[in-house]
Amino acid sequence: QKEVEQNSGPLSVPEGAIASLNCTYSDRGSQSFFWYRQYSGKSPELIMFIYSNGDKEDGRFTAQLNKASQYVSLLIRDSQPSDSATYLCAVHRRTSYDKVIFGPGTSLSVIP
Amino acid sequence: DAGITQSPRYKITETGRQVTLMCHQTWSHSYMFWYRQDLGHGLRLIYYSAAADITDKGEVPDGYVVSRSKTENFPLTLESATRSQTSVYFCASSESTGGPSTDTQYFGPGTRLTVL
Numbered sequence: 723q724k725e726v727e728q729n730s731g732p733l734s735v736p737e738g739a740i741a742s743l744n745c746t747y748s749d750r751g752s753q754s755f756f757w758y759r760q761y762s763g764k765s766p767e768l769i770m771f772i773y774s775n776g777d778k779e780d781g782r783f784t785a786q787l788n789k790a791s792q793y794v795s796l797l798i799r800d801s802q803p804s805d806s807a808t809y810l811c812a813v814h815r816r817t818s819y820d821k822v823i824f825g826p827g828t829s830l831s832v833i834p
Numbered sequence: 835d836a837g838i839t840q841s842p843r844y845k846i847t848e849t850g851r852q853v854t855l856m857c858h859q860t861w862s863h864s865y866m867f868w869y870r871q872d873l874g875h876g877l878r879l880i881y882y883s884a885a886a887d888i889t890d891k892g893e894v895p896d897g898y899v900v901s902r903s904k905t906e907n908f909p910l911t912l913e914s915a916t917r918s919q920t921s922v923y924f925c926a927s928s929e930s931t932g933g934p935s936t937d938t939q940y941f942g943p944g945t946r947l948t949v950l
Contacts, residue, residue, distance in 0.1 A: 754937055765924055765941035766877070810877065814937055822867070822939070826876035 725749060726813050726825035734831045741798040743828050745811030748792065755787055755794045756812040759805075760827065766810055769796070801832045836860050840925050840942040848950050853912045855945050857925030865928045866908040867892075867939065868900065870921040877924065883908055884930075915949045922946050 726747050735741045745755075754773045758766035772778045772785040772794065784797040794813075798805055811825040838859040847853050857866065868880040879892030881900040889900050897919060899911045908927075912919055923945045929936040 756938065765944050766939075767941070768938050771935065771938060812939075822879060822882075824869075824877035826874070 724826075725823045726811055728809075728811050728825040728828045730826060731829040732831050733828055734833055735801050737801060737803060737832055737834050739801050741801045741805065741830055741832070743796040743798075743809050743811075743830065745794045745796075745813075745825055746792055747794070747811075747813045747823075749813065749815060749823075750789075750792065751815050752792075752813045754814040755785070756814065757783075757785060757794075757796045758810040758812060758824075760808045760810060762807070769809075798830075801830075803832045803834050806830060806832045838925060838927055838940055838942040840923075840945050842945060843943065844946050846948045846950065847915050849916060850914050853915050853947065855910045855912075855923055855925075855947070857908045857910070857942055859906055859908075859925075859927045859940075859942075861927065861929075861940075862905055863927035863929050863940075864905070865930045866902065867926040867928075868898070868908070868910045869924045869926065870894065870919075871924060871944075872921050880910065880923075912947075915947075917949050920947060920949045 728745050756771045757769045760766040770780050772787045778785045782799045786795045808827040808829050810827045814822050841856045867882045869877045871877050878894045883889045883902040886905050925942040926939040928939045
C-alpha cells in the first residue's frame with residue numbers, strides 16, 4: 723500500500739460544475755495535509771492546507787479532512803478551464819521531515 | 835523579490851559525468867528540500883536540510899550528494915550521472931517555525947535533466 727494515494731484520473735468536469743478530488747493516506751500519525759496545484763511544465767503551488775477534522779473553505783476551494791477514515795479531499799466549485807491542472811495531495815508528519823509524502827496527483831480537465 | 839530559483843533550467847549530460855544543480859532562496863527559510871518528479875512516481879524526496887550544515891536523506895538519496903554551507907543555497911550533486919537520474923528536479927523551501935502554515939513548501943521552477 724502506498725503511503726498517499728490519489729486517483730490518477732484524468733478527471734473531466736464541465737465548466738461550472740463541482741470537481742471532487744480525493745486522497746487517502748496510511749500513516750495515522752500524519753498531522754498536516756496540503757493540496758498543491760501543478761500546471762503542465764510548471765512547479766507545484768499551494769492551494770490550501772488543513773490540519774483539523776472538518777471542512778476548510780477558501781474561495782471556490784474546500785478541503786475536507788477525516789482523520790478517522792484517513793481521508794482528505796478537495797472540492798472545487800464553479801470549475802473553470804483555468805483549474806485544469808494536476809492536483810497533488812501532500813501529507814506531513816511534524817516529527818520527521820522525511821515523512822513529507824506527496825501523492826501521485828490527479829489530473830483535472832475542465833471542459834468549456 | 836526573487837523567491838526561490840534554480841539553475842540551470844535545462845541540462846543534458848552523459849552517463850558518468852558529475853552534475854551540480856543549484857538552488858537559491860531569498861526568504862531565509864530554515865528548511866530546504868530536493869525532489870525529483872517522474873511519471874508514475876510523483877514527487878519523491880531526495881534530501882532535505884533543516885538549517886545550514888544540517889542535511890538528511892529522504893526517500894531516494896542514492897547517487898546524490900548535498901551540502902548547505904549557507905542558509906540560502908542548497909546545491910544537489912549527481913556524482914556520476916546515470917540514465918535513471920533523468921528527471922525533473924525541484925528545489926523547495928519552508929519556514930517551519932511551528933504551525934502548519936509555516937510548513938508550506940515553496941517550489942522553485944525546476945531543472946529538467948537528461949542523462950544520455
